[in-house]
Amino acid sequence: MASFGSWSTGFCDCFSDCSSCCLTFWCPCISFGRVAEIVDRGTTSCCVHGLLYCLLGGVTHFGSLYACIYRTKLRRTYGIEGSQTCDCIASCCCVQISICQGHRELEARGFDVSAGWDRNVQMCTRGAMQMQAPTVEIGMTRY
Template identity: 30%
Template structure:
């Protein structure tokens, strides 16, 4: 009898461990004052760093310089809400991205640090 080895490609496993709400409010800047100061005084740099930590292209937020509505900030908020299972609407994401841009980036950074979902790889099985 011979056994056959089946190898399955590793797949990321993500689970929501928290509630379906943001872990902090859009104006909860006092939870991390140095981070909020960085975002306020140099939001493009802070946005690039946060985007890189989220696993996207470092320079992606710089594309917002050419548009009226900050599409990258809005896209990151929508993506983060979907990844973490947070309730919300695209309209609210658009309002936060447009009128509270640096606060929005701070909120996303806090959420990433709070959730810190690890990727679990699936191993090969003998059959």
């Protein structure tokens, strides 16, 4: 049986990170797009996710269901306790707070959410390269 952890911040801890809180309140499509791109590991861009969220939310009011799908993906990816029902309730009742919590969760796990998936991978790879010992050529040489 898999062990589950909890969210790094509470659901209503929006003001612990004012920048993500303000971004999510005023431009939820951008914040959602950034979170979804990282959860999807860069298979779809932030712009596509943000546009879909905006279209679904503005035209059909299904943006919160789209956000629910990605909240569930994020929770399952990182082994966070909860259920799909709770994810849907959180996303349908308080979609911006739900998106903001996902944003904070990814940052707590070391992601620079504003950088996107590819940039995070580059930064991680670059850090790993700096931690490696230098290569030494092996062979016979004459002095």
